[in-house]
Amino acid sequence: MDSQSTSSNTVSRTQTAQARTAQALVQMAATQTATALQAELTALFANAQRVFYDEFVDNRNVWSTSVFQDIELNLIEDGVFKVVWSGKDTSYEVYELSSFTDFIGEVDCRIARGGGDGSCGLIFAQQRNVGFYKFEFFIDYYRLSIILAEGEPVILAEGDPRRITTVGDQNRLRVIRQGERIRLFINDALAADLRDNTLGAGRVGVSTACYNAEGGVEVHFDNFGIRSLASGS
Structure with missing residues (x-):
């Protein structure tokens, strides 16, 4: 495998890893938001x-x-x-x-x-x-x-x-x-x-x-x- 192919594969793997990391962060943020909302609703209902x-x-x-x-x-x-x-x-x-x-x-x-x-x-x-x-x-x-x-x-x-x-x-x-x-x-x-x-x-x-x-x-x-x-x- 020549150096150009190796470099291309490295870039591809890096981009894939970055995409997966970004997706994981989005999912984590959504989960945290949902958890915070549920906690707020629980408190609201408890005091209503x-x-x-x-x-x-x-x-x-x-x-x-x-x-x-x-x-x-x-x-x-x-x-x-x-x-x-x-x-x-x-x-x-x-x-x-x-x-x-x-x-x-x-x-x-x-x-x-x-x-x-x-x-x-x-x-x-x-x-x-x-x-x-x-x-x-x-x-x-x-x-x-x-x-x-x-x-x-x-x-x-x-x-x-x-x-x-x-x-x-x-x-x-x-x-x-x-x-x-x-x-x-x-x-x-x-x-x-x-x-x-x-x-x-x-x-x-x-x-x-x-x-x-x-x-x-x-x-x-x-x-x-x-x-x-x-x-x-």
Whole structure:
């Protein structure tokens, strides 16, 4: 083997080693970041105060269950809160007794029928005649929007959740708000981390939507909970 070939092989091996080292460092950083996040979440949950929880074994919390505008049927059965759409529209239900600034809100949601024509999600900072934030989940898309009483919705964050979700199964949605910081989670994976202070304290709830004029969307909710966080936590 001549000296040129030897030199070339040496460079190649060095580059390969450097690439592997770089990849290992990236993986290590990702692991450290995930570990730090999990530690932070564990501390947040430990210090949070559970304000509300409903696993929908019955309607003890008096959710609105009936037919609305002839196209929306809400009912609680089989241990879930079901919303069935026979037309195009959107609606939400909120926990009315308290408003929250710093909180953790969670719910399990399943798009049982309708595929990409339907969505489920969490709303928060809901203020009557003012607006709310809406964390909306589809089988192949999610977004956080500001829905104000006047003007068009503004999308603050969006993405494709399919790497962290399972079509047809329940997916756990979580919002953590601390001051102007808002974090969105899907199945415990961080989906978005942003800052916005357009809306302050408000109510937290669940939402659904049907985007097909013919309806055919059915959404199930379970294990809806709200925990309050101390300001500055």
